[in-house]
Amino acid sequence: xxxxxxxxxxxxxxxxxxxxxxxxxxxxxxxxxxxxxxxxxxxxxxxxxxxxxxxxxxxxxxxxxxxxxxxxxxxxxxxxxxxxxxxxxxxxxxxxxxxxxxxxxxxxxxxxxxxxxxxxxxxxxxxxxxxxxxxxxxxxxxxxxxxxxxxxxxxxxxxxxxxxxxxxxxxxxxxxxxxxxxxxxxxxxxxxxxxxxxxxxxxxxxxxxxxxxxxxxxxxxxxxxxxxxxxxxxxxxxxxxxxxxxxxxxxxxxxxxxxxxx
Amino acid sequence: xxxxxxxxxxxxxxxxxxxxxxxxxxxxxxxxxxxxxxxxxxxxxxxxxxxxxxxxxxxxxxxxxxxxxxxxxxxxxxxxxxxxxxxxxxxxxxxxxxxxxxxxxxxxxxxxxxxxxxxxxxxxxxxxxxxxxxxxxxxxxxxxxxxxxxxxxxxxxxxxxxxxxxxxxxxxxxxxxxxxxxxxxxxxxxxxxxxxxxxxxxxxxxxxxxxxxxxxxxxxxxxxxxxxxxxxxxxxxxxxxxxxxxxxxxxxxxxxxx
Numbered sequence: 284x285x286x287x288x289x290x291x292x293x294x295x296x297x298x299x300x301x302x303x304x305x306x307x308x309x310x311x312x313x314x315x316x317x318x319x320x321x322x323x324x325x326x327x328x329x330x331x332x333x334x335x336x337x338x339x340x341x342x343x344x345x346x347x348x349x350x351x352x353x354x355x356x357x358x359x360x361x362x363x364x365x366x367x368x369x370x371x372x373x374x375x376x377x378x379x380x381x382x383x384x385x386x387x388x389x390x391x392x393x394x395x396x397x398x399x400x401x402x403x404x405x406x407x408x409x410x411x412x413x414x415x416x417x418x419x420x421x422x423x424x425x426x427x428x429x430x431x432x433x434x435x436x437x438x439x440x441x442x443x444x445x446x447x448x449x450x451x452x453x454x455x456x457x458x459x460x461x462x463x464x465x466x467x468x469x470x471x472x473x474x475x476x477x478x479x480x481x482x483x484x485x486x487x488x489x490x491x492x493x494x495x496x497x498x499x500x501x502x503x504x505x506x507x508x509x510x511x512x513x514x515x516x517x518x519x520x521x522x523x524x525x526x527x528x529x530x531x532x533x534x535x536x537x538x539x540x541x542x543x544x545x
Numbered sequence: 546x547x548x549x550x551x552x553x554x555x556x557x558x559x560x561x562x563x564x565x566x567x568x569x570x571x572x573x574x575x576x577x578x579x580x581x582x583x584x585x586x587x588x589x590x591x592x593x594x595x596x597x598x599x600x601x602x603x604x605x606x607x608x609x610x611x612x613x614x615x616x617x618x619x620x621x622x623x624x625x626x627x628x629x630x631x632x633x634x635x636x637x638x639x640x641x642x643x644x645x646x647x648x649x650x651x652x653x654x655x656x657x658x659x660x661x662x663x664x665x666x667x668x669x670x671x672x673x674x675x676x677x678x679x680x681x682x683x684x685x686x687x688x689x690x691x692x693x694x695x696x697x698x699x700x701x702x703x704x705x706x707x708x709x710x711x712x713x714x715x716x717x718x719x720x721x722x723x724x725x726x727x728x729x730x731x732x733x734x735x736x737x738x739x740x741x742x743x744x745x746x747x748x749x750x751x752x753x754x755x756x757x758x759x760x761x762x763x764x765x766x767x768x769x770x771x772x773x774x775x776x777x778x779x780x781x782x783x784x785x786x787x788x789x790x791x792x793x794x795x796x797x798x799x800x801x802x803x
Contacts, residue, residue: 319728320699434592463591463755468798490728493800520802534733536758537801538784543740543763544585 284347285310285451285484286331291344291354293326293335299342301326301508306501310451313478313485315495315516317531318505324488327505328454330354331486332371333361349451367397370450372474374457376441380429386440387425394447412443417473435466442474449481456488471498492528493535496520504528551617552716552749553603553636554579558612560595560602572598574773575612580717583743585750587764587781589757589795595773596753600719603751604638605629634664637715641722643706647694653680654690657709664713679708683738700731707738711746719751724759736763757784757795769795 286308293301301323308314316324329335331346333356346354349368356364373379381389387409394405406425413421416439429437438458445453458474459467475498478485489495495502495516502519504512504527511525523529533541557575564570572595580586588596602609605624614622621632637660640646647656654676661667661675677687683704694702703723710718720739724732740763742748754760760767764781769792777789787793 319730464757464798465591465755465795468800471800490730491800492729493802496802497800531730532802534730535800535802536729536732536736536756536762538758538761538796538799539782540758540762542782543736544743544765544781 284308285349287345287347288327288331289345289347291327291330291346292342293323293330293339294342295340296338299508300339301330304344304503304505304510306503306510306513308452308484308486310484311479311482312501313475313487313499314501314503315499316486316488316503316505317490317492317495319490322505323508324505325456326508328371328456328486328488331452332365332369332454334365366393366450367448368450369452369454370445370448372438372441372445372453372455372458375434375437375461376444377429377432377434377437379441380437382429385426385428386432390425390440390444393444397448408447409443412447413440415446415477416440416443417469418443434462435470438462438466438470439473442470442477446477446481446483450483453478453483453485454488455485457490458487459494460489460491467494474498491535492520492531504531549581549583551579552582553617554615555603556613556615558599558602558614559610560598560607561610571773573602576770576773576775577612578768578775580749580751582716582749583747584766585743585752585764585781587760587767588751588753588770589755589760589767590770591755594770596770597721599770600638600721600751600753604636604719605632630663633660634713635715636717636719637710637713638719638721639703639706639710639723642699642726643702644694644699646706647702649694651693652690653692653694653697653705656694656705657690657712660709660713675712676708679712680705682711682742683708698731699727700735703727703731703735704738707735707742711742711748714746715748717749717751719753721753722755723752725754725756732759739763756799757792758799 284307288304288306291304304327318324330341341354345352390409391405394400394408410421413424418424418439459470499516502516503510506527512519512528555578557577559575560573562570562572576599590596601607603614609622613620654673657676657679658672676690680687680689685704724735752764761781761784767779767781768775769777771791777792779787
């Protein structure tokens, strides 16, 4: 088992926010965590990556990643794992990218930080990764600043960077929520394809259970910091046990679904 | 719908921007629509297709390059000054993210009543009564009147945005991606609220959204826009009968759970 999370609880300034989360994930598997804003889903994946924001901390439980408990590592120990064995894709990669450096410069810096590639090798590798994410003219993207790219292009850059070292575990926090539906559909397909090629496991956090149903092997539904349902995708979608899951399922707008107007 | 009164119509409205290098960019190309009383007209397309530019032109936030905009038969294309201001009584707008549309230093009751104060002298007491009444209509607790925008959740803020759009009792409300920033479950509740308000007050909506599924469920008619042009018009409940390849592409982008 690549990742095994046991009784994970998280608090912010002593206020319990997430309690008793249990799940495991094998290599190549995709899990989706679904829930509304504030349900604690982002806290869970941030805890796995060891970067809870502000005052957040793991108050109890274990996070076993590749045979090692990573719940309480020091910043120094994290340097060798984060970005290499485990990487994150954010909701808006535009916020993650440095606005005053070209994409190429920060991409090359990132590659060289985790490997001993030369500059020209790193440039070549970065271009390959960008091309793999269906970005036309990768050289032009390398010379661009984040604000010169569209939302979909920025997100592709973020995904390309996260995939650089074919991480064993990829964490994606609402990777398509800030995008148009058409771009969302493309990114979802590309993400599934590259993850499969790289053989990575992935946890995707989303509020759209439609996206989760399409991508994931298993689904965990969270509400108010607790897991309300956890199981194989087909079971959760076709035979939801919790009322909350049913509410989420019925809120996904569908063509020919229940109309709001006559 | 065709026997109903036409509230708003546009006749070949175009908006051309001049870029820095002197090139012309046509954001809206000869767009003609008509909106009936009590109807929801959906406008769908990707970012950059010109849907927001089009409604901003209708609202008079920038002048149209060519074409005509008629409100109840009266030409409002080139209104200025006091007459333009008076039009705001009839057409109001709900924005994508009310957090950026509200003054963070104003209490909710003042945010809701600001449009009212722009048109009439209102005592504080009267304003508060109206605010509480509107909060009730958008299903929020009266205590919220005294809070500030940052103390509310995204869904609550959007309800306040709706309350503010309603206070002048407009005939048309333009919703520009009003639910796109919200969780699906909150989106569902806001869509239900908008439909309820329409049944009760007979208000018309122009509903802009990039999610074809949502637009089709909330609209009586849907116009599909691509690169500044309306490429197809369909009844909201007959989206599957679309002919245009772009509409088909939008249809295919919808993730379903069934």
